[in-house]
Amino acid sequence: MQDLKKAPIGIFDSGIGGLTVAKAVIDALPHENIIYFGDTARVPYGIKSEETVRAYALEITRFLLNKGVKMILIACNTVSASAKEEIIQAAGDIPVLDVITAGTRSAVQMPDHQNIGVIGTLGTVNSRAYVESIHAFDTTIKVNQQACPLLVPLAEEGWIDNDVAIQTLHHYLDHFDDSGIQTLILGCTHYPLFKETIPSVLKNKDVKIIDSAESIAASAKQKLTEMDLLNSEGGNFQCYVSDRPQRFHELAERFLGRELTTAVEVVSLDK
Numbered sequence: 187m188q189d190l191k192k193a194p195i196g197i198f199d200s201g202i203g204g205l206t207v208a209k210a211v212i213d214a215l216p217h218e219n220i221i222y223f224g225d226t227a228r229v230p231y232g233i234k235s236e237e238t239v240r241a242y243a244l245e246i247t248r249f250l251l252n253k254g255v256k257m258i259l260i261a262c263n264t265v266s267a268s269a270k271e272e273i274i275q276a277a278g279d280i281p282v283l284d285v286i287t288a289g290t291r292s293a294v295q296m297p298d299h300q301n302i303g304v305i306g307t308l309g310t311v312n313s314r315a316y317v318e319s320i321h322a323f324d325t326t327i328k329v330n331q332q333a334c335p336l337l338v339p340l341a342e343e344g345w346i347d348n349d350v351a352i353q354t355l356h357h358y359l360d361h362f363d364d365s366g367i368q369t370l371i372l373g374c375t376h377y378p379l380f381k382e383t384i385p386s387v388l389k390n391k392d393v394k395i396i397d398s399a400e401s402i403a404a405s406a407k408q409k410l411t412e413m414d415l416l417n418s419e420g421g422n423f424q425c426y427v428s429d430r431p432q433r434f435h436e437l438a439e440r441f442l443g444r445e446l447t448t449a450v451e452v453v454s455l456d457k
């Protein structure tokens with residue numbers, strides 16, 4: 187049991203955006219060892235078919251299992267939308283948590299949750315995974331979705347509050363003004379970067395913003411506590427990518443909220 191406590195938590199995403207989840211996990215569980223995988227050779231997933239995303243996600247799952255992880259966090263909303271069940275099956279006894287389930291749980295726990303907005307990639311929105319996940323709690327909840335594909339490249343450029351970002355947010359979010367949403371789920375790894383800007387764009391300033399990164403970190407803490415698998419001695423953070431480690435390193439701070447001090451290793455999953 188002691189060894190399993192020291193085993194790392196595996197977190198993965200299509201690229202760099204999942205570092206928003208890693209940040210939330212490090213904040214909530216500073217003594218855990220973490221292995222992060224970003225599929226930088228094949229990002230973005232949000233515009234790819236479900237079959238392709240599923241195949242990529244299973245390769246990454248096998249990589250993390252080979253690293254001996256004690257838990258897997260699917261940090262990518264697009265993967266959560268299309269491959270969650272397959273990953274759970276592949277992981278066997280290792281618990282798997284995903285951002286969609288975690289974000290949904292936080293949203294439906296809000297006092298005002300009868301009308302929920304969801305923003306995400308085209309893949310996530312088209313899959314209707316958030317709609318199904320929310321309706322599994324309560325079928326009477328109104329869910330209003332909007333795909334915001336341009337927000338991913340804007341976040342990577344660091345354009346999170348300039349004129350272009352604000353105009354783009356207006357383009358995507360203005361229709362929510364007449365929809366009466368009380369809660370808005372940030373259903374994409376990159377969107378927490380716009381957390382401060384979004385309320386300035388929405389007409390209703392009381393809309394509650396749900397950051398799935400914080401939600402999944404809280405769920406991971408709860409699950410590890412229940413399983414008596416909390417580590418009190420770790421704190422290593424290792425990053426693997428499938429391409430361009432230098433760019434990952436350069437962009438990491440923006441998503442992680444701190445400098446990435448360890449080296450980023452490149453791995454090829456098909457070997």
Ligand code: DGL
Pocket residue numbers: 199200201203204229230231232233261262263264265307310338373374375376
């Ligand atoms: N990580 C993806 C998500 O959360 C966004 C980037 C992509 O399209 O791969 O949906």
